[in-house]
Amino acid sequence: xxxxxxxxxHDRLLGSRNTTAILDVQPAFLLGFEEGGGYAANRLRIxxxxxxxxVCWAYVADQPVGAKSKISAWxxxxxxxxxxxWADNLFAEVLDAKSxxxxxxxxxxxxxxxxSIIRKxxxxxxxxxxxxGIDPTxxxxxxxxxxxxxxxxxxxxxxxxxxxEKAGVGVTMLKKKLNPxxxxxxxxxxxxxxxxxxxxxxxxxxxxxxxxGISCIIHPVNPHAPxxxxxxxxxxxxxPNGDVVAWWFGGGQDLTPIYLYDEDAKLVHTSLKGAxxxxxxxxxxxxxxxxxxxxxxxxxxxxxxxxxxxxxxLDDKPKDELFAFVKDCADSFEPSYFxxxxxxxxxxxxxxxxxWQALRHGRYVEFNLVYDRGTKFGFSxxxxxIEAVLMSLPLTVRYMYKHVPPSGSPERRLxxxxxxxxxxxx
Numbered sequence: 403x404x405x406x407x408x409x410x411x412h413d414r415l416l417g418s419r420n421t422t423a424i425l426d427v428q429p430a431f432l433l434g435f436e437e438g439g440g441y442a443a444n445r446l447r448i449x450x451x452x453x454x455x456x457v458c459w460a461y462v463a464d465q466p467v468g469a470k471s472k473i474s475a476w477x478x479x480x481x482x483x484x485x486x487x488w489a490d491n492l493f494a495e496v497l498d499a500k501s502x503x504x505x506x507x508x509x510x511x512x513x514x515x516x517x518s519i520i521r522k523x524x525x526x527x528x529x530x531x532x533x534x535g536i537d538p539t540x541x542x543x544x545x546x547x548x549x550x551x552x553x554x555x556x557x558x559x560x561x562x563x564x565x566x567e568k569a570g571v572g573v574t575m576l577k578k579k580l581n582p583x584x585x586x587x588x589x590x591x592x593x594x595x596x597x598x599x600x601x602x603x604x605x606x607x608x609x610x611x612x613x614x615g616i617s618c619i620i621h622p623v624n625p626h627a628p629x630x631x632x633x634x635x636x637x638x639x640x641x642p643n644g645d646v647v648a649w650w651f652g653g654g655q656d657l658t659p660i661y662l663y664d665e666d667a668k669l670v671h672t673s674l675k676g677a678x679x680x681x682x683x684x685x686x687x688x689x690x691x692x693x694x695x696x697x698x699x700x701x702x703x704x705x706x707x708x709x710x711x712x713x714x715x716l717d718d719k720p721k722d723e724l725f726a727f728v729k730d731c732a733d734s735f736e737p738s739y740f741x742x743x744x745x746x747x748x749x750x751x752x753x754x755x756x757x758w759q760a761l762r763h764g765r766y767v768e769f770n771l772v773y774d775r776g777t778k779f780g781f782s783x784x785x786x787x788i789e790a791v792l793m794s795l796p797l798t799v800r801y802m803y804k805h806v807p808p809s810g811s812p813e814r815r816l817x818x819x820x821x822x823x824x825x826x827x828x
Contacts, residue, residue: 483543483545483556483558485517486513486514486515486516486517486518487513487514489513489514489516489517489556489573490509490510490513490514492545492547492554492556493509493513493554493573493575493614494506494509495549496549496552496554496575496577497509498644500640500644502646502721503722504636504649504721504722504725505612505614505636505638507725507729508614508636508725508728509575509614511616511634511728511729511732512573512614512615512616512634513556513573515571515616515732515735516556516558516571516572516573516616516618518736519571519618519736520541520543520558520571522736522740523541523560523563523565523566523569523620524538524540524541524560526565526566526743526744526747527539527540527560527563527564527565527566530563530564530565530747531564534564538563538564539560539561539562539563539564539566540560541558541559541560542558542559542560543556543557543558544556544557544558544787544790546787546790548785551785552576552577552578553574553575553576553577553785554574554575555572555573555574555575555787555790556572556573557570557572557787557789557790557793558570558571558572559793561797562797563623564623565622565623565624565743565747566620566621566622566623567621567622567623567796567797567798568619568621568795568796568797569618569619569620569621570617570618570619570790570793570794571616571617571618571619572616572617572618572790572793573614573615573616574613574614574615574617574790575612575613575614576611576612576613576614577610577611577612578610578611579609579610579611580606580609580610580611580639581606582606584611585599585606585609588637588639588648591650591715592639592648592650592715592717594647594648595639595647595648598641598647598648608641608642609639609640609641609647610639610640610641610642611637611638611639612637612638612639612640613635613636613637613638614635614636615633615634615635615636615653616633616634616635616732617631617632617633617776617794618630618631618632618633618735619631619793619794620739620743621763621796621797622743622746622747623747624746624747624748624749624751625660625661625751625755625756625758625759626660626661626663626746626749626751626755627660627742627743627746627747627749628657628658628659628660628666628707628742628746629657629658629659629660629707629766629796630655630656630657630658630670630735630739631655631656631658631794632653632654632655632656632710632732632735633653633654633776634651634652634653634654634728634731634732635651635652635653636649636650636651636725636728637649637650637651637652648717649717649721650714650715650716650717651713651716651717651724651725651727651728652713652714652715652716653712653713653714653728653731653732654689654692654693654696654710654711654712654713655670655674655710655711655731655735656693656697656706656707656708656709656710656711656712657670657707657708657709657710657739658706658707658708658762658766659707659708659816660755660758660759660762660816661755661812661813661816662708662812662815662816662819663742663746664827666742666746667708667825667827668827668828669738669741669742670710670738670739670742670827671690671708671709671710671827671828672738672827672828673734673737673738674686674690674710674711674731674734674738674828675690675828676734677727677730677731677733677734678711678727678731680727680730681719681723681724681726681727681730682719682727685711685713685727686711686828688713689711689712689713690709690710690711690828691824692711692712692713693709693710693711693712694709694824696712697709697710697712697769698773699765699768699769699773700773701768701772702765702768703821704765704817704820704821705820705821705824706765706766706769706820707820708819708820708825708827709824709827711731757800758807758813759798760798760799760800761800761801761802761805762816763796763798763799763800764799764800764801766795766796767795767796767799770794770795774794776791777791777792777794
């Protein structure tokens with residue numbers, strides 16, 4: 403315990419005279435990382451909290467204690483990031499007393515999944531950096547706390563690593579009044595919402611939208627390791643008294659290989675199929691073709707990758723059952739993808755293969771900017787964090803006029819697969 407004046411000037415958050423400052427000095431394992439895991443054990447975690455003009459704030463800084471390590475702690479433009487449980491509590495603060503168990507469970511799922519992916523990728527970066535005798539590349543984590551505007555978000559991005567060329571995982575929660583345009587679009591697939599609007603004489607006044615979701619993209623350095631993407635989200639529309647008018651889930655996952663390994667495609671699809679079949683034998687046969695159709699580059703007449711699952715407006719079962727389905731899909735990600743990433747990241751590769759990777763990255767950019775609904779929606783939202791929206795784009799891209807890989811090459815095999823009919827991988 404110490405007055406705020408004892409904190410070094412460059413690590414001090416200044417407040418007004420009604421600020422109460424508390425200084426907690428705790429070991430670095432507060433972050434949840436084991437000793438020697440990249441976050442130097444001989445650093446202290448300094449947390450300051452208080453209120454300024456009625457607004458709660460928190461500030462976190464790392465201070466070395468005779469340490470040789472210069473590895474920085476979580477960085478970003480917002481308050482310091484302290485992991486999944488901390489993020490879960492941060493989002494929960496924005497929920498009101500009318501929130502239900504599914505909303506709270508969804509927040510816990512998304513925030514802890516984000517934390518787990520950050521840890522897993524940073525563990526791999528530390529392993530590869532140690533072999534080269536260099537400091538590991540780390541995530542930058544930005545906390546976007548605009549609760550006064552009904553928005554809370556945590557964006558984590560890593561780029562220029564030894565394993566991840568670029569990767570991002572973001573969690574967002576948004577609460578806002580429903581406008582007529584959004585209501586018209588949403589009511590087309592949700593009869594209960596349409597009925598509520600009709601009963602109000604066509605007015606959407608007072609209706610409020612709440613959504614929480616997670617989105618992740620990983621572009622590996624090694625061209626033999628596939629790009630992966632997933633997102634899962636939960637919507638609720640409610641009246642001023644808290645009564646829920648409509649709700650649904652959406653999401654999916656897809657794999658985009660640069661070099662096609664059938665066993666990788668089978669592993670991911672088998673894992674997703676298993677998650678689907680735990681809840682409904684019709685889900686995978688329905689959601690797999692939906693992904694094949696959605697992740698398709700119409701102008702080039704080729705798929706973005708080898709697909710996965712995709713679903714939206716899902717409300718055909720009780721809410722708790724569908725949350726369990728979404729959780730199982732989300733929980734299948736790490737056990738299926740990270741073994742692939744770990745294996746393929748060790749594969750030797752050539753400059754020609756890196757050039758092919760950059761060409762395929764170009765296709766990815768085209769799809770995301772032209773066809774992806776999430777990207778287009780992000781561009782239309784006032785005050786959006788555009789860096790978070792475009793976090794899905796790879797770091798390196800290459801374009802060539804009418805490039806066609808030679809017949810019989812592994813590059814041609816991938817292209818033939820993407821331009822042919824969708825395959826049954828599971």
